[in-house]
Amino acid sequence: MKRSKINQVIKDMEQLIKKHGFEMPPFASWTTEDWGKAGHEYDEIRDNKLGWDITDFGLGKFEEVGFSLFTIRNGNQKMKEKYKKPYAEKLLMLYEGQTAAMHYHVSKMEDIINRGGNDVYITVYNGTKEETMLDTEVEVCSDGKREMVSAGTKVRLRPGQSITITPYMYHDFIVPETGGPVLLGEVSMCNDDDNDNYFYDKAVGRFPAVEEDEKPYRRLCNEYPDVE
Numbered sequence: 001m002k003r004s005k006i007n008q009v010i011k012d013m014e015q016l017i018k019k020h021g022f023e024m025p026p027f028a029s030w031t032t033e034d035w036g037k038a039g040h041e042y043d044e045i046r047d048n049k050l051g052w053d054i055t056d057f058g059l060g061k062f063e064e065v066g067f068s069l070f071t072i073r074n075g076n077q078k079m080k081e082k083y084k085k086p087y088a089e090k091l092l093m094l095y096e097g098q099t100a101a102m103h104y105h106v107s108k109m110e111d112i113i114n115r116g117g118n119d120v121y122i123t124v125y126n127g128t129k130e131e132t133m134l135d136t137e138v139e140v141c142s143d144g145k146r147e148m149v150s151a152g153t154k155v156r157l158r159p160g161q162s163i164t165i166t167p168y169m170y171h172d173f174i175v176p177e178t179g180g181p182v183l184l185g186e187v188s189m190c191n192d193d194d195n196d197n198y199f200y201d202k203a204v205g206r207f208p209a210v211e212e213d214e215k216p217y218r219r220l221c222n223e224y225p226d227v228e
Contacts, residue, residue, distance in 0.1 A: 007217035058205025110188030
């Protein structure tokens with residue numbers, strides 16, 4: 001992705017967050033210069049990849065498949081003694097007509113909450129340890145309601161509604177072609193993007209390659225400078 005595109009997406013997400021009255025932590029607005037002054041007292045942000053994140057799933061068609069997000073808090077499965085939080089929290093934005101790739105997690109259970117804007121549809125399937133998709137009924141828990149739905153059901157979340165995604169439950173995100181972007185919240189167990197994302201399409205990746213056509217507006221969570 002071009003840096004100019006990443007910069008614009010982050011600005012759009014900042015506006016959407018502001019529109020829906022969500023206050024962000026101070027490091028959300030840090031510039032490259034601010035990061036250059038941040039010492040080891042901010043290692044939790046670096047080590048746990050807090051902050052801005054953009055993905056096109058390595059497909060190169062962000063407008064169709066991708067999303068932007070901000071990780072507010074997270075533990076660390078590799079550094080449990082140093083970072084003891086067993087939970088994580090994120091905000092995500094998808095534009096109208098945008099989707100996220102089908103995937104599941106092995107370790108993480110998460111709630112996806114529609115925080116405002118458009119509706120979002122989440123397609124659900126049961127998965128297996130062998131990364132196959134089953135044609136069996138899926139147990140769906142949504143805002144205190146538990147029900148069984150057919151494989152491939154697209155669960156609609158209107159603003160304020162949520163769904164619980166359990167381990168091995170394949171899921172995606174689909175936003176309608178009209179109605180504007182959607183702001184989603186995620187409350188989950190520790191997030192480990194390097195080891196706990198299992199995509200149905202094996203060609204899919206997590207972090208995009210960046211083409212530097214202008215200066216970064218915000219640093220992404222995998223771009224923080226090292227500290228001596």
